[in-house]
Amino acid sequence: xxxxxxxxxxxxxxxxxxxxxxxxxxxxxxxxxxxxxxxxxxxxxxxxxxxxxxxxxxxxxxxxxxxxxxxxxxxxxxxxxxxxxxxxxxxxxxxxxxxxxxxxxxxxxxxxxxxxxxxxxxxxxxxxxxxxxxxxxxxxxxxxxxxxxxxxxxxxxxxxxxxxxxxxxxxxxxxxxxxxxxxxxxxxxxxxxxxxxxxxxxxxxxxxxxxxxxxxxxxxxxxxxxxxxxxxxxxxxxxxxxxxxxxxxxxxxxxxxxxxxxxxxxxxxxxxxxxxxxxxxxxxxxx
Amino acid sequence: xxxxxxxxxxxxxxxxxxxxxxxxxxxxxxxxxxxxxxxxxxxxxxxxxxxxxxxxxxxxxxxxxxxxxxxxxxxxxxxxxxxxxxxxxxxxxxxxxxxxxxxxxxxxxxxxxxxxxxxxxxxxxxxxxxxxxxxxxxxxxxxxxxxxxxxxxxxxxxxxxxxxxxxxxxxxxxxxxxxxxxxxxxxxxxxxxxxxxxxxxxxxxxxxxxxxxxxxxxxxxxxxxxxxxxxxxxxxxxxxxxxxxxxxxxxxxxxxxxxxxxxxxxxxxxxxxxxxxxxxxxxxxxx
Numbered sequence: 001x002x003x004x005x006x007x008x009x010x011x012x013x014x015x016x017x018x019x020x021x022x023x024x025x026x027x028x029x030x031x032x033x034x035x036x037x038x039x040x041x042x043x044x045x046x047x048x049x050x051x052x053x054x055x056x057x058x059x060x061x062x063x064x065x066x067x068x069x070x071x072x073x074x075x076x077x078x079x080x081x082x083x084x085x086x087x088x089x090x091x092x093x094x095x096x097x098x099x100x101x102x103x104x105x106x107x108x109x110x111x112x113x114x115x116x117x118x119x120x121x122x123x124x125x126x127x128x129x130x131x132x133x134x135x136x137x138x139x140x141x142x143x144x145x146x147x148x149x150x151x152x153x154x155x156x157x158x159x160x161x162x163x164x165x166x167x168x169x170x171x172x173x174x175x176x177x178x179x180x181x182x183x184x185x186x187x188x189x190x191x192x193x194x195x196x197x198x199x200x201x202x203x204x205x206x207x208x209x210x211x212x213x214x215x216x217x218x219x220x221x222x223x224x225x226x227x228x229x230x231x232x233x234x235x236x237x238x239x240x241x242x243x244x245x246x247x248x249x250x251x252x253x254x255x256x257x258x259x260x261x262x263x264x265x266x267x268x269x270x271x272x273x274x275x276x277x278x279x280x281x282x283x284x285x286x287x
Numbered sequence: 288x289x290x291x292x293x294x295x296x297x298x299x300x301x302x303x304x305x306x307x308x309x310x311x312x313x314x315x316x317x318x319x320x321x322x323x324x325x326x327x328x329x330x331x332x333x334x335x336x337x338x339x340x341x342x343x344x345x346x347x348x349x350x351x352x353x354x355x356x357x358x359x360x361x362x363x364x365x366x367x368x369x370x371x372x373x374x375x376x377x378x379x380x381x382x383x384x385x386x387x388x389x390x391x392x393x394x395x396x397x398x399x400x401x402x403x404x405x406x407x408x409x410x411x412x413x414x415x416x417x418x419x420x421x422x423x424x425x426x427x428x429x430x431x432x433x434x435x436x437x438x439x440x441x442x443x444x445x446x447x448x449x450x451x452x453x454x455x456x457x458x459x460x461x462x463x464x465x466x467x468x469x470x471x472x473x474x475x476x477x478x479x480x481x482x483x484x485x486x487x488x489x490x491x492x493x494x495x496x497x498x499x500x501x502x503x504x505x506x507x508x509x510x511x512x513x514x515x516x517x518x519x520x521x522x523x524x525x526x527x528x529x530x531x532x533x534x535x536x537x538x539x540x541x542x543x544x545x546x547x548x549x550x551x552x553x554x555x556x557x558x559x560x561x562x563x564x565x566x567x568x569x570x571x572x573x574x
Contacts, residue, residue, distance in 0.1 A: 117558045136563045156555050158445030158493050159564045167572035188522075195492045195523045202489020205482045206445050235475075236482045265408070268443050273403045274568050276423045277446045281561050281568070285454035 003145055005171075005210075006035040006081070006251035009229040009242050011218030012047045016060070020045050020068055026249050027075050035251050036144040038075075039084040041216045041229075042152050042175040043098065046088065051221050053128045061090035064101065064109075073107035080105050082144040086151065086175040088129070089114070098130040100149050100175060102140045111140035115151040116160060123181055123223055126153070137163035145170045145256055148209070152176045155196070155213065159280065161203035170256040172203055174213040179223035193226050193244075205236040208262040210254045217247060234262045290432055292458075292497075293322040293368070293538035296516040296529050298505030299334045303347070307332050307355055313536050314362050322538050323431040325362075326371040328503045328516075329439050329462040330385065333375065338508050340415045348377035351388065351396075360394035367392050369431040373438065373462040375416070376401070385417040387436050387462060389427045398427035402438040403447060410468055410510055413440070424450035432457045432543055435496070439463045442483070442500065446567065448490035457543040459490055461500040466510035480513050480531075492523040495549040497541045504534060521549045 008026045013019040023044060030038065045068065049057040062068060069085065076083045082104060089099035098115035114133025118126045137160050139148045148169025154160045155174045164172060178196060180189045197213075204211035210233060217227040230241040231252050240252035263269060279285050295313045300306040310331060317325065332355065336344040349355060356372065363370045369391060376386035385402035401420025405413045424447050426435045435456025441447045442461045451459060465483060467476045484500075491498035497520060504514040517528040518539050527539035550556060566572050 116560045116563060119558065121552070121554070132560065137566075153558070156493060156553065157559065158449065158489070159559065159567060162445065163564065163566045163572070166566050166569065191522050191524050198485060198523050199489045199492045202445070202486045202493070205486045206443060206489070235478050236485050237478050266443065267408070269571070271404045271406065271440070272444065272446065272570070273419065274570060276403060277450065277568055279424075279450045279453050280446060281564055282453065283559070283561060284556070285450070 001257070003037060003254045003256060004033065004035040004251055005037045005039070005212065005231060005254050006030050006033065006249055007039040007212065007214040007229055008249045009041065009214060009217060009227050010044070010247050011216055011225070012220060016045055020071070024071060024075060027079065030079055030249050030251065033251055035079060035081045037082045037084070038079065039173055039212065039214045040086055040175060041214045042086045042177040043088055044086060044216060048177050048179070048220050048223060048225070050125045050129055051123050051223060053125050057129065058090075058096060061088040061096050063090050069101065073103055076103045076105055077107050082110065082142045084147070084149055084173055084175060095131055096129055097133055098126065098151055099133075100151060102142060102147060102149060105143055110142045113140065113149045113151070115154065117153045117157055119153040122183070123179070137167070139164050139167050139169035148172045150174055152178060155200050158203060158206065161207060165207035165209055169209060170259060171210040171212065171254065172200070172207075174200065174211070176213050176215040177225060178215055179225045182222040182224065193228055197228060197230060201232050201236040204232050204234055206268065208234040208259050208266060208268070210234060210256070217244060234258045288544070290324060290541045290543060291320065291322040291538055292324045292326070292499065292518060292541050293317050293320065293536055294326040294499065294501040294516055295536045296328065296501060296504060296514050297331070297534050298503055298512070299507060303332055307358070311358060311362060314366065317366060317536050317538065320538055322366060322368045324369045324371070325366065326460055326462060326499065326501045327373055328501045329373045329464040330375055331373060331503060335464050335466070335507050335510060335512070337412045337416055338410050338510060340412050344416065345377075345383060348375045348383050350377050356388065360390055363390045363392055364394050369397065369429045371434070371436055371460055371462060382418055383416055384420055385413065385438055386420075387438060389429060389434060389436060392430055397429045400427065400436045400438070402441060404440045404444055406440040409470070410466070424454070426451050426454050426456035435459045437461055439465060442487050445490060445493065448494060452494035452496055456496060457546060458497040458499065458541065459487070459494070461487065461498070463500050463502040464512060465502055466512045469509040469511065480515055484515060484517060488519050488523040491519050491521055493555065495521040495546050495553060495555070497521060497543070504531060521545050
């Protein structure tokens with residue numbers, strides 16, 4: 001059985017509503033492709049507001065009964081596909097998360113994931129906006145596969161990928177908003193992007209699963225979002241890859257049976273030394 | 288402070304003694320380079336005997352007082368460098384390990400590591416020969432840096448790399464014997480080698496440390512050892528890389544201060560969700 005996996009790499013359109021409509025229109029272009037899964041970039045509906053700390057930006061957060069989610073539930077029915085929808089979640093007064101809602105083909109909620117690892121550096125003030133998720137690293141079972149949905153900064157942590165795969169994830173999925181910063185030297189930019197792709201390819205290889213990331217493009221203040229959305233196979237080889245300017249939907253076919261085939265050749269799960277991994281639960285290896 | 292890191296990628300010479308002498312002669316070529324660290328490939332003194340199960344091969348195992356170690360201790364004094372020496376260790380009657388001895392510049396033992404993850408697949412019958420190591424994943428402090436010495440199959444396990452780095456490793460070091468198998472199709476061979484390099488580059492990136500692997504070359508039975516020894520920087524970029532035919536010593540300069548510099552930009556260790564990693568200590572995520 002194969003799974004048709006789609007994503008939309010695009011840009012902020014100037015307002016929340018126009019961007020919401022833009023991505024819906026892009027998704028509609030997939031109507032005749034028979035896709036099983038559609039993944040949207042991190043917080044794609046808004047500009048990347050974490051570029052600064054401004055309490056008014058909490059007005060951008062929505063609850064799970066917001067009309068935008070209703071529109072994407074309708075799109076799931078229209079395309080007959082599972083959709084990974086990333087949004088700024090207002091959970092309660094003063095409690096906000098960076099959340100992905102996985103919508104089933106019938107428009108119902110298959111599950112949610114709240115971003116576990118929260119970055120915070122100049123231009124990416126996420127610890128100000130998002131409380132670290134309390135969902136843990138649990139994949140979400142859907143009609144399009146068992147999805148290891150993680151979000152952006154999670155992609156740098158092998159622990160999150162491994163936890164998802166130990167619980168049966170067939171693919172690692174990273175909605176992302178990652179950018180080059182105009183305040184940094186140009187010569188490190190290709191290395192940054194390559195490191196970003198490489199560490200996720202490493203997770204694919206170490207777990208023998210597909211992995212994908214979907215990033216936005218475009219300039220927002222001193223940030224240039226670098227796109228480079230991709231899907232790689234369980235052996236880490238790139239199967240589909242957009243550059244830093246490609247604008248629009250893309251899709252590719254995954255065969256989740258490759259995981260079992262590859263794990264017979266590279267049986268990492270047989271040989272893990274769980275008796276010697278205790279230090280992984282500590283902040284640092286010494287008191 | 289920079290560290291000059293050398294390694295020797297070469298081949299089995301037909302007998303144990305001739306191979307031992309060959310690698311010593313190759314090491315001697317580094318005499319004027321002022322190297323601080325020399326890493327030798329996995330089990331380089333012998334042919335890769337794990338290609339089959341033969342109880343006579345246990346005669347190839349040596350104890351730590353074997354004259355070969357004495358020769359490499361002398362070489363450490365001659366070159367004034369730390370040496371990572373990989374060998375088939377006889378620890379007791381009927382108890383054998385795949386071991387690395389780290390020799391200080393003065394010829395003393397800085398520490399040992401016994402391979403923790405043991406492979407076993409056609410042509411690589413290592414579970415027959417080697418009992419899984421009981422050293423755990425502890426780096427070895429030396430005058431050339433804090434060395435995260437792991438061995439071959441360990442390279443596929445992000446847990447081992449992370450454990451070493453949580454305990455202060457400044458570089459991940461993988462003596463290796465990995466090969467293409469003539470019984471497998473040619474078209475997957477570049478992907479296999481690329482996955483091998485990529486997963487270790489991923490460990491470097493995820494931990495912001497240097498990483499290196501040293502592999503042998505040459506045909507032994509149905510195995511063709513693929514070389515491709517390399518050193519990568521903490522951002523995962525390749526700094527030095529041999530191909531599958533290069534035969535001889537290589538060296539390159541590492542600056543361990545890059546780790547702190549990069550961790551300030553990419554502060555992964557600040558953000559690990561140790562409260563959610565418990566599943567990593569389990570064989571699988573469900574009972």
